[in-house]
Amino acid sequence: MDSKPFVDAPGTGRPPLPVKIVIAGGFGVGKTTAVSQISEIPVLTTEAPITEIAADIDRTGQVPSKTTTTVALDFGCITIDEEVKLYLFGTPGQDRFGFMWRDLTEGALGGLVIVDSRRLDDGYPAVDYFEKTGLPFVVAVNLFDGFLSHNLEDVRWALAVSDDIPIVTFDARDRGSVRDALLAVLQRSLARVS
Amino acid sequence: MPTDPPPSWEPLGPRPYVAGHRGVDVPTPAAASDPQVSGVRPYLITGGRARPIDSTLHVETQVLTTWDGRAALDTLTYEHRDIVALCVRPSAVAEVAAHLRLHLGVARVLVADLVATGYLVIRQPEVGAHQQVQIIERVIRGLKAIR
Ligand SMILES: Nc1nc2c(ncn2[C@@H]2O[C@H](COP(=O)(O)OP(=O)(O)OP(=O)(O)O)[C@@H](O)[C@H]2O)c(=O)[nH]1
Ligand SMILES: [Mg+2]
Numbered sequence: 424m425d426s427k428p429f430v431d432a433p434g435t436g437r438p439p440l441p442v443k444i445v446i447a448g449g450f451g452v453g454k455t456t457a458v459s460q461i462s463e464i465p466v467l468t469t470e471a472p473i474t475e476i477a478a479d480i481d482r483t484g485q486v487p488s489k490t491t492t493t494v495a496l497d498f499g500c501i502t503i504d505e506e507v508k509l510y511l512f513g514t515p516g517q518d519r520f521g522f523m524w525r526d527l528t529e530g531a532l533g534g535l536v537i538v539d540s541r542r543l544d545d546g547y548p549a550v551d552y553f554e555k556t557g558l559p560f561v562v563a564v565n566l567f568d569g570f571l572s573h574n575l576e577d578v579r580w581a582l583a584v585s586d587d588i589p590i591v592t593f594d595a596r597d598r599g600s601v602r603d604a605l606l607a608v609l610q611r612s613l614a615r616v617s
Numbered sequence: 618m619p620t621d622p623p624p625s626w627e628p629l630g631p632r633p634y635v636a637g638h639r640g641v642d643v644p645t646p647a648a649a650s651d652p653q654v655s656g657v658r659p660y661l662i663t664g665g666r667a668r669p670i671d672s673t674l675h676v677e678t679q680v681l682t683t684w685d686g687r688a689a690l691d692t693l694t695y696e697h698r699d700i701v702a703l704c705v706r707p708s709a710v711a712e713v714a715a716h717l718r719l720h721l722g723v724a725r726v727l728v729a730d731l732v733a734t735g736y737l738v739i740r741q742p743e744v745g746a747h748q749q750v751q752i753i754e755r756v757i758r759g760l761k762a763i764r
Contacts, residue, residue, distance in 0.1 A: 469721050503760075602761075
């Protein structure tokens with residue numbers, strides 16, 4: 424006999440469909456701030472283990488050594504309607520690891536790469552991964568104190584993202600601004616499936 | 618098991634600000650790099666029916682305690698017990714990890730165990746690939762309503 428759930432959501436036969444958007448970017452670019460501005464629950468954080476494959480061949484042999492480290496994963500959610508629940512996952516991400524990008528991005532509607540225009544290279548790993556896997560994404564330049572260190576075309580050039588990838592500026596502390604950045608991501612998601 | 622060779626980790630374009638490129642070949646999932654795979658998973662499961670645990674337990678996947686799990690509560694050990702108690706209300710795998718202060722990977726394995734023993738079920742509505750556009754449009758409408 425099949426196991427029966429202990430409870431069902433009151434009044435509904437159908438569980439909500441979870442959908443997600445991944446918010447990636449380097450350390451201190453405003454990911455937690457952005458998720459907390461728009462989440463209806465206080466942001467939750469969990470540690471996710473990652474396996475790093477060391478780039479250098481270590482002294483003891485020819486095999487690249489593997490080490491395990493952890494990275495904090497923030498998440499929040501927004502109830503869209505009775506049937507759809509949007510999860511936002513924020514991660515610093517990193518290049519050179521196996522587990523987490525895949526686990527986070529599989530099935531995602533899209534990605535938002537937050538960059539600080541003074542430290543653009545922190546955005547590379549996410550941009551590379553999203554391009555490679557074909558995940559629709561948008562680059563959001565967080566305007567710390569309203570200051571943009573480069574114009575957006577320079578940002579595009581520096582990140583080497585193609586012309587069809589939107590680059591927007593936003594303020595992670597402003598809910599409307601975070602919402603608009605997420606809407607830009609969803610327009611990309613829509614463009615891909617329709 | 619995907620048998621395709623993993624795509625390489627080369628950036629698609631030059632990243633002029635990078636001193637040297639950081640790439641090392643890292644396997645990316647065949648599914649995730651397959652352009653046919655939709656944003657909303659097309660194969661959805663109800664009641665934890667026969668699918669490999671690994672492909673269904675995403676960080677956002679909701680799980681729920683069963684009557685069996687409820688009945689077994691007193692016999693379970695700490696983490697298993699905590700998870701079964703927590704999931705009396707449906708919870709996402711990531712929520713389980715955060716509430717119980719478990720590493721995400723650990724939570725995922727424990728949840729998978731409990732699904733395998735029938736104490737939890739994966740709670741996932743049936744959604745067809747053809748519904749993706751509508752789902753994205755709903756999310757857009759929902760977000761636009763946020764002020
Ligand atoms: N002035 C200004 N400060 C900001 C903005 N966004 C974030 N901050 C501040 O920048 C700091 C880092 O922001 P977080 O949201 O913690 O960044 P994060 O990406 O989560 O950082 P890590 O989790 O450490 O990688 C915090 O002190 C924020 O208050 C912004 O748009 N303008
Ligand atoms: Mg943070």
